[in-house]
Structure formats: C-alpha cells, structure tokens
Amino acid sequence: MIKFDVEALAALMREAAAAEIMPRFRKLGEADIRIKTEASDLVTEGDEAAERFIKARFEAILPGALFVGEESVAKDPDLLPMLANADLALTVDPIDGTFNFASGLPLFAVMAAVVSKGETIAGLIYDPMGDDFVLAEKGSGAWQVTPDGNRKRLKVIEPAPLDQMFGMASTGYLYGGDRATVLGNMAKVRFLMNYRCAGHEYRTFAAGHVHFLMYNKLMPWDHLPGTLISQEAGAYAARIDGSAYAPRHTAGGLILAPNKDMWDELRREVFTV
Numbered sequence: 094m095i096k097f098d099v100e101a102l103a104a105l106m107r108e109a110a111a112a113e114i115m116p117r118f119r120k121l122g123e124a125d126i127r128i129k130t131e132a133s134d135l136v137t138e139g140d141e142a143a144e145r146f147i148k149a150r151f152e153a154i155l156p157g158a159l160f161v162g163e164e165s166v167a168k169d170p171d172l173l174p175m176l177a178n179a180d181l182a183l184t185v186d187p188i189d190g191t192f193n194f195a196s197g198l199p200l201f202a203v204m205a206a207v208v209s210k211g212e213t214i215a216g217l218i219y220d221p222m223g224d225d226f227v228l229a230e231k232g233s234g235a236w237q238v239t240p241d242g243n244r245k246r247l248k249v250i251e252p253a254p255l256d257q258m259f260g261m262a263s264t265g266y267l268y269g270g271d272r273a274t275v276l277g278n279m280a281k282v283r284f285l286m287n288y289r290c291a292g293h294e295y296r297t298f299a300a301g302h303v304h305f306l307m308y309n310k311l312m313p314w315d316h317l318p319g320t321l322i323s324q325e326a327g328a329y330a331a332r333i334d335g336s337a338y339a340p341r342h343t344a345g346g347l348i349l350a351p352n353k354d355m356w357d358e359l360r361r362e363v364f365t366v
Contacts, residue, residue, distance in 0.1 A: 095209050095214065103217055105154065106226075107224070108146070111221075113146050114203070114221055121137055121139070129167065133192055140191055143188060157180075158179075158181040163312070176208060176341065177339075177341035178210075179208065183207055184206045184340075186205075189291055189314075200222075200290050204314060206340075213317045213320070213321045214230065215228070216228065216321035227247060227322055230325075235299055237300065248326055249351045253355075255282060255359075258282045259285070259286070260286075260303045261294045262287065262305075263291070264309075267366065275364060281362055282304075282305075296319075298319075298323055307363075310343070311342050316347060328349050328351060329349070329351070331347070331348065333366060335360075346364070
C-alpha cells in the first residue's frame with residue numbers, strides 16, 4: 094500500500110477550515126452564495142476558497158496525486174473519469190453540507206479520501222464545529238481523533254429487528270415511483286432522519302448510533318471517505334444491486350448496515366427500487 098502521512102492530511106483540512114470556512118460561517122452575503130443546479134444545490138465562497146487552500150498544499154503530502162475536488166470537477170468535468178485509473182488521487186469535499194453552512198446551521202464537514210488504482214485507501218471527515226476527525230486507513234480500523242490527539246476506536250451498532258431500526262436515507266435523488274415506494278417502505282422501520290450532510294451521517298453511523306444509511310447519487314467526494322470509515326468500523330456496504338462500491342461509481346445507490354443479514358433485509362423490505 095502507498096505510504097503517506099494521514100495526520101498531515103488531517104492537519105491540512107483543519108487549517109483550510111480555520112482559514113477559509115469558519116471565518117465565513119454566518120457571515121455570508123447574498124453575493125457569496127450561488128445556485129449550482131437547483132435551489133438546494135449551493136456553492137459558497139467558503140467552498141471554493143477552502144478547496145483552493147487544500148489544492149495549493151496537498152502535493153507536499155501526496156506528490157504527483159490527481160486532485161479531484163467537488164468544485165474543481167464542477168469547472169472541469171473531465172477530471173471525474175480520471176479517478177478510476179489514477180495511480181494516486183485525492184478527493185475533496187471542501188464543505189459537505191453546503192446548504193446547512195449557507196443557512197447558518199452548524200452541521201457541515203470537510204471530507205477527503207485517498208484513492209490508489211481504483212481503491213479507497215484512506216478516508217477523513219473533519220467537523221469544524223467540534224474540531225475533531227473521524228478517519229480510517231484501509232486495514233487499520235476507524236477512529237475518532239479529538240483536538241488533543243486522543244483516539245477512540247469506532248464500531249457500528251449491534252443488529253436489531255427491522256421494526257426497531259433507525260437510520261438515515263437520502264431520497265432526493267430517487268425519482269418517480271422509486272421515491273414513493275421507498276418512502277412508503279420506511280413505515281417498516283422505527284425512525285428515519287436526514288442531516289443534509291453525508292459527512293455527519295457517516296460519522297453517526299460509524300460511531301454506532303444508527304442502523305443504516307442509504308444514498309442513491311454517489312459522487313466520490315461525498316461517499317468514499319465515509320464508506321471506508323464505516324467498513325473499518327465493521328459495516329457491510331454495497332450498491333443496491335449487491336455489487337461492491339468503488340471510486341468509479343457515481344450511480345447505482347448504496348446501502349450500509351452493521352452486517353450482511355441486516356443489509357439483505359433492508360434491501361428486500363425497504364430499498365426495493
């Protein structure tokens with residue numbers, strides 16, 4: 094496996110948040126917020142400045158790596174397909190939960206993943222409000238790292254019957270009858286929530302607080318970090334058709350559960366798209 098300093102990458106994300114994100118929180122003007130594709134899909138000056146900050150400095154940590162940032166791909170879509178075959182790449186979501194950030198809600202994250210030859214080898218999710226990370230390197234477990242450097246190993250929740258499960262699902266990119274079917278099936282579980290921030294949803298799941306996650310649109314900066322962290326915390330993750338999720342995928346849905354039996358039940362009973 095490629096060797097690199099994951100702590101240095103974490104420090105860079107933290108520095109970007111301190112320099113470019115937190116000074117703008119609850120201080121954005123109308124000109125600092127723009128619609129990308131629809132009213133709920135926003136970009137702010139904070140997103141773009143934080144990504145520029147990370148991009149300008151990441152090569153010292155990952156020399157020669159391809160940089161695949163959310164805002165960079167918005168400007169140059171040809172970057173995205175290069176991720177699948179890159180020897181080494183860094184994906185970055187400078188502000189995951191931009192809608193929350195722009196709304197003044199303290200629920201957003203900075204996310205990064207290191208990819209090598211089509212495989213995610215590290216994932217990091219930083220919470221600027223709490224000033225802590227969850228992170229994982231492939232084969233080394235998943236950890237929460239506090240500002241003073243203390244590390245706590247993460248483990249997913251114990252299995253539960255379907256009617257006692259609670260979890261998170263993003264149904265915004267399910268269309269037509271699929272959305273209606275899934276929302277109807279949600280009556281079979283105990284409780285459903287959605288933070289509008291995949292980073293915090295993955296943190297909540299990997300720390301053992303909810304039983305499942307489901308997403309349909311699979312942009313790599315949104316899901317590579319959290320999927321690896323969740324798997325290293327003991328989760329079972331697969332696309333809705335049962336195939337393994339990989340950095341090249343941008344569609345096909347994704348379900349995460351504490352084990353395969355629960356994954357199979359959720360797929361059969363709830364996510365029947």
